Amino acid sequence: MNKHDENTGPSEAQQITLRGPAELADALPYLLGFHPNDSVVMVALHGGRGRFGGRLRLGIPREPEEWAPVADQLAQCLVEGSERHESRPDAIVVFLCQDPAEGESAPQTMERLRPLAQRLRTACGALDVPVLEALCISDGRYWSYCCPDDRCCPPEGNPLALPGTTVMAAAAAYAGVQVRGSLRDMEARLKPWVSAGAQEQERALDSAGAVLVSRILDVDGRGEVARETLALARDLMERLGSAPVAGPAGADGDDDGLITSGEAAAVILGLQDRETRDRAAEWMEGREAGTALRLWRALARRCVGPYVEHAAAPLALAGWVSWSMGDEAAARVALGLALSADPHYTFAQLLHQACNQGLDPETLRRCLRGERILRDGHEGGVASQDPCGRRAGPPPARTPAGRRKRRAADRPAPGAVSRPRPAVSRSRARDIRRLDTRRPGSRDARSRD
Numbered sequence: 027m028n029k030h031d032e033n034t035g036p037s038e039a040q041q042i043t044l045r046g047p048a049e050l051a052d053a054l055p056y057l058l059g060f061h062p063n064d065s066v067v068m069v070a071l072h073g074g075r076g077r078f079g080g081r082l083r084l085g086i087p088r089e090p091e092e093w094a095p096v097a098d099q100l101a102q103c104l105v106e107g108s109e110r111h112e113s114r115p116d117a118i119v120v121f122l123c124q125d126p127a128e129g130e131s132a133p134q135t136m137e138r139l140r141p142l143a144q145r146l147r148t149a150c151g152a153l154d155v156p157v158l159e160a161l162c163i164s165d166g167r168y169w170s171y172c173c174p175d176d177r178c179c180p181p182e183g184n185p186l187a188l189p190g191t192t193v194m195a196a197a198a199a200y201a202g203v204q205v206r207g208s209l210r211d212m213e214a215r216l217k218p219w220v221s222a223g224a225q226e227q228e229r230a231l232d233s234a235g236a237v238l239v240s241r242i243l244d245v246d247g248r249g250e251v252a253r254e255t256l257a258l259a260r261d262l263m264e265r266l267g268s269a270p271v272a273g274p275a276g277a278d279g280d281d282d283g284l285i286t287s288g289e290a291a292a293v294i295l296g297l298q299d300r301e302t303r304d305r306a307a308e309w310m311e312g313r314e315a316g317t318a319l320r321l322w323r324a325l326a327r328r329c330v331g332p333y334v335e336h337a338a339a340p341l342a343l344a345g346w347v348s349w350s351m352g353d354e355a356a357a358r359v360a361l362g363l364a365l366s367a368d369p370h371y372t373f374a375q376l377l378h379q380a381c382n383q384g385l386d387p388e389t390l391r392r393c394l395r396g397e398r399i400l401r402d403g404h405e406g407g408v409a410s411q412d413p414c415g416r417r418a419g420p421p422p423a424r425t426p427a428g429r430r431k432r433r434a435a436d437r438p439a440p441g442a443v444s445r446p447r448p449a450v451s452r453s454r455a456r457d458i459r460r461l462d463t464r465r466p467g468s469r470d471a472r473s474r475d
Contacts, residue, residue, distance in 0.1 A: 047179070051161055051168040052187045054121055057081060059355030061208040062123045066146070068100055070108045070115035071158060079115060080108045082382055083358065086124055086142070093142045101149035111383045117158040120146050120171075124164055132165035133182060143171040212359045215278055216326045216341060223287075224330040230287035231294065231333050238295050248299065255296025256305055258289060263309070263317040266324075281324045290328040297325070297339040303373070306343060308394045310350040319347045326360075329367070338368035346377055350387045357381050 055061045057069060057078065064086050070079035082104055087096050101118075108115045122143055126135045139162055147157040160171040167183035206212065219227065241247035265284050297303050309318040322344035329337035345360035358381060364374035380387075 047159060047161055047168060047170045047173070048184060048187060050119060050159060051121075051163055054123075054163070058083065060206050060212055060359075062121070063125065063208050063210045065121075065123045065209065066096075066100065066142070067121040067123065068104050068146070069119045069121075070104055071117040071119060072108075072113060072115060074116075076117060076158065079112055080104060080382070080384065082107075083362075086122065086139070090141065093145050097142065097145040097149040098152075101146065101153055101155070105150075105153050105155055107379075107383050111385070115155050117156050118150050120150075120157055120160040122160070122162045124162075126165055132167055133169075135164045136162040136169045136183065140171060147171075206355070209359065212356065213363060216323055216337075216344065216360055216363050218330045218334060218337065219327055223282075227287045227290065227328050228331040228333065230291040231328075231330075231336075234288065234291035234295055238292070242295075242299060251296055252299060252302040252305070255293055255299075255302050258296075259293050259306060259321065262289060262293070263314070263321055266320050267313065267317040277320075278323065278327070281320050282327065285321075285324055285328075287328070290325055293321075294325050294329060294333070294336050294340065297343070298336060300373075303339050303343065304394075304397070307346055308398055310347050310391060310394065315347050315351050319344055319351070322347065326363075335368050338364045338371040338374060341367060342371060342374040342377060345374065345381070346387075346390075349377065349381050350391060354381055 054067065058067065058081070062083055065083050066086055067081065067083045069081040071077065072079045082100065084096070084100060087093060104118065105115060120143060122139045124135055124139065126132050130138075143160045143162065147160060150157050157172070162169045162171065162183075163186070164183075166186050168186060169183045170179045173179040218224065238251055241251050262285055266281055269280065269284055297306060306318070309315065322340040325340040326337045326344060329335075329340070341360050341364035345357045345364060348354075348360060349357035358378070361374050361378040361381065364371055365378060368374070380390075
């Protein structure tokens, strides 16, 4: 880790040796950039000295019946992802982080999670990758599931080190790495409102849906809605960018106050269109990135009530912008919530996988820049070549039959434009879903963009 490294964890420039469970437990927040709550965390180790490699995090499944398949999937994802990005891990470290439930003590939490730890160890061992250490962290204490010696790992656990007193804390401070509170705090900035304003926002979404649904399902109206959505989003970004900067404690509340319920509803529903969302993803650099991120977070908080699934689009955009800006921790949190809102949202799936594998976002940035160049070339009537290898130029005129053919082959069917689900009410949502279906059994019928 060096002073110019914005990623969490040690780098090749400055190696940090961690000795024993205590220092591993202390290092976890610095590896992720936040304190994980209710999480399974797995970290790959490479080489004889156990250099940290890929890592993944998932919420602990509530039902113990889910632990076995989840453990198998996590082990496979970490091993295969490490192989694609770097090399096969030589070992893995497992962390189970969960505070005690009501009426439960921390040692009881540790014992309750022991079968999950054992299942993770077995799943990794089945792939010929041993678990070097498995730790439980709960209520400010840690336990090792691998050490049977009560002298160093007593039943009551060991207290975590005081913040800022360890070698990892010192190295992180030198490198400028910050731990931004808990996962719960980071997710709270992106989760839907539960205040009185949620009812007003839900009514606004109902009203906007009643107007926009039929337009989105129309070939010509869809383009008009896309232009209006992007123009309104741009206006909101300008409004957010010109407002006085508030302190961290009140920043989200101030942003919420600058956006009306009607404006939020219009952009949320408009972003359910895949092409509109992709255009919005171009705002990922410079000043645009900062204001776009604030907008996507604010819109995610407005996806209330039956519109929770609509949050997948703004959350995925928030994750993309965070990743593009180098904030991988925030990106993983936003993309994880996007997949919680809609597990089949392809855009979030691909971004989450790429971010977890440590890929360079510049490849996607370059393609999005190319899309803008391509579109400008169309509008100006000048042919050009974009970085993704496509030829830009005036689009050929299409007959009505040609338009129908393109709609069927090159983009989702009407009503399935990025799985909009622009529900104006629960009954209307059911009507729209009837239009939003594809051929039963087809792959497209099970996935969303």
